Amino acid sequence: MVPHNPALVSVIITCYNHGQFLAEAINSVLNQTYSPIEVIVVDDGSTDTTSLVASQYPDVHYYYQTNQGLSAARNAGVRYSKGDYIVFLDADDWLYKDAIAIGVQHLTQNPDAAFVSGGYDNVDVHNKQLGGVNDAVPTGHYLHLLRGNYIGMHATVMYRRSVFDTYQYDTSLKACEDYDMFLNIARQHPVMHHTHKIAAYRQHQSNMSSDYSLMLTMALAVLSRQEQNLRNEAERHAYRQGVRFWRDYYAGEIYRRLRTNQYASEKLAVSKFLLQHSPTLYVKYQLMTIASKSKSQLKNRVPLFVFRWLHQTGLRPGFTPSMGKIRPGDFKRTTPFSRQFGYDRGGPVDRYYIENFLQDQATLIQGRVLEIGDNAYTLRFGNGKVTKSDVLHVHSGNPEATFVGDLSEAPHIPSDSFDCIVLTQTLHLIYDIKGALKTCERILKPGGVLLLTVPGISHIDHDEWNDNWLWSFTAASMKKLLAEAFSPDHVDISTFGNVFIATAFLYGMGVAEVTKEQLDQHDPHYQVIITAKAVKSPAL
Incomplete structure (x- = not known):
């Protein structure tokens, strides 16, 4: 139900050379079931059609700034805004029709909450769904954020404006500035999370989140800022879980890309980065590289046990030990394990x-x-x-x-x-x-x-x-x-x-x-x- 005197919601759309997606993002806000809403587009120095697209919407407030990064663009959007509640939407994503109404309802019913977040769908560049994220997190939000960023997509978050009297985005961070904000606020204030899907998160190659080396570095840097604020063993344990989570997640993605040759000229630097954060996956990658080479290429420089391990793990299934090198193991016997057909x-x-x-x-x-x-x-x-x-x-x-x-x-x-x-x-x-x-x-x-x-x-x-x-x-x-x-x-x-x-x-x-x-x-x-x-x- 819409309140008798509904609060103004400011939706701040930040855009850097995503003019091709901007109209879809703006339309998703204008078509909300809730009103009143003000739409603010902050153009962070785009050189594409961003300004032209924004000019086609007379009710949209358009602001241009020289390229300063996402954090600076969001901080500027807050300064330009007038709403009691604030939502940040990246130009390549969009909101579902009831997104604003759901956020306002939760914050109205929970006046102590600093922000509320919800679920979302991943989609590709053709808007095909790639799976949804809507896990329930009813309590312990700060502990959950220490373990990993359960929010995942910033557009699912609705803030009270009063939050920005104390907090703003850190312009020194090249990524994960939203994760830093979530942690800082949840450390000091109650926050909420629901399972309604309220936004679509478009996956494409120009996503900052696809730069796994950068994301891992920034996620660990942001998380490390919380270490001095940890108050008890539960928080310290959650913090250690978070460090492992980020390393395992992004190192796993880096390993997958290395295996499928997606790094080209960056392969050496990326593999060294993998060694720093996950020696186990680095060794596995090197063994996988060995497995792809012929015996003549290896020039007898690899020990036999490595080939045996590669065969057992399925990385080099064609391995055959030379005569006299076979290990019979449990089959070295003249009687069966069972005479009853198993x-x-x-x-x-x-x-x-x-x-x-x-x-x-x-x-x-x-x-x-x-x-x-x-x-x-x-x-x-x-x-x-x-x-x-x-x-x-x-x-x-x-x-x-x-x-x-x-x-x-x-x-x-x-x-x-x-x-x-x-x-x-x-x-x-x-x-x-x-x-x-x-x-x-x-x-x-x-x-x-x-x-x-x-x-x-x-x-x-x-x-x-x-x-x-x-x-x-x-x-x-x-x-x-x-x-x-x-x-x-x-x-x-x-x-x-x-x-x-x-x-x-x-x-x-x-x-x-x-x-x-x-x-x-x-x-x-x-x-x-x-x-x-x-x-x-x-x-x-």
């Missing part, structure tokens, strides 16, 4: 491939479905599309079985009956493989599909299936076998695994002990699992 270590590695295959083919598990042994996968991946679930079991007495017998010789199973057959990790237990596949083709409806998985590289079970484990397969063998039962054009075969996963599986490691990245690297030289989709030819 069931006792988080689950079998090969199940990852089997279940991913069935998930990818889940739309085909529908209608009447036959599964061997039990119907767990039918129920799991059928997802309500299955109208009838049948189970074939080799032994009688199984309560789930609707058919009993050997798949290779099953005349009692009617022909042309099933929309889908789920045959996972079973074919290696059947002596007459060809007979089993011919049965599958016979009992499928025209257009029905067989979803098949078989083991490739595997250890051999010597417990339950000791006398029945007869075969292991390759993609080539499955292609030939299926081509004898189905049309070759209707057979799709894939392999999964690599040398590490094959080794891990043989040693009995569980799926929880390997990473998704390791699992998803497929090398046909090491076929742990072979999958096949075979479709019965439609009726003529």
Whole structure:
């Protein structure tokens, strides 16, 4: 609700060669739901179209000064202003329509607060949203500011005019002058923060905040000014957190840019700056540089352990130790970690491939479905599309079985009956493989599909299936076998695994002990699992 005698709000737009954005910033103020508002544009020595753009708005107060920097421009704007409340808006940003109304409401309801801040959206030069910032900070604002600048965008702040009777922007600071102001005020006065998004912060290459070396230097310099004012251990701890935060944040951005070659001729100076503030990232950058070079370029000047580390971290995955230099580690043993296929270590590695295959083919598990042994996968991946679930079991007495017998010789199973057959990790237990596949083709409806998985590289079970484990397969063998039962054009075969996963599986490691990245690297030289989709030819 707008007060009966609403207070005047001054919006000070500072501009230095951002004339191309200025109109959008001015319009965002003129279109506010709140009034009265005065708009002041302080041109800090622009040489572009800034003055021309401002002149097109008769209600905007335009002031020009020789280039003196952002702090001086903001201080000048305060002197020119008359409002009870003050908002600073950079010319390349803009306010949402209710920004001023929300700020006035909060300060009216909280007369002791020196300023109130809110949330914002990051946008690119084309106004595409890049994500929002609207974290809640209900109390302890000074401690939060010691840990980092939670406000982030100056246009989200509305000040009481009385603040500037005591404080002004420090013109000696090349950046972070707003952070300095926030800290100084919050040290002495109550402040507020809300989560309404009230402004858009445009990201582009000419942003001062994209100069990470400058920003880190200034952020640490501003923060260090508070050190002598710290009153207790909580504030000292927050201060130390802030130092780490700024170093980690900006050093991380510098490292990212170095890795992507965005510094060109400045690379040497920037890398030295990185060494000063984050030796760990500096070393990582240098190792990354090593990783990008060939062995001939390095001329044997790099120790073997560096290459090994680069390989383990993924920076140089092609590293191969020379003969006699391999370290077997935990694999230097003649017995596996487990003889239970990894069931006792988080689950079998090969199940990852089997279940991913069935998930990818889940739309085909529908209608009447036959599964061997039990119907767990039918129920799991059928997802309500299955109208009838049948189970074939080799032994009688199984309560789930609707058919009993050997798949290779099953005349009692009617022909042309099933929309889908789920045959996972079973074919290696059947002596007459060809007979089993011919049965599958016979009992499928025209257009029905067989979803098949078989083991490739595997250890051999010597417990339950000791006398029945007869075969292991390759993609080539499955292609030939299926081509004898189905049309070759209707057979799709894939392999999964690599040398590490094959080794891990043989040693009995569980799926929880390997990473998704390791699992998803497929090398046909090491076929742990072979999958096949075979479709019965439609009726003529």
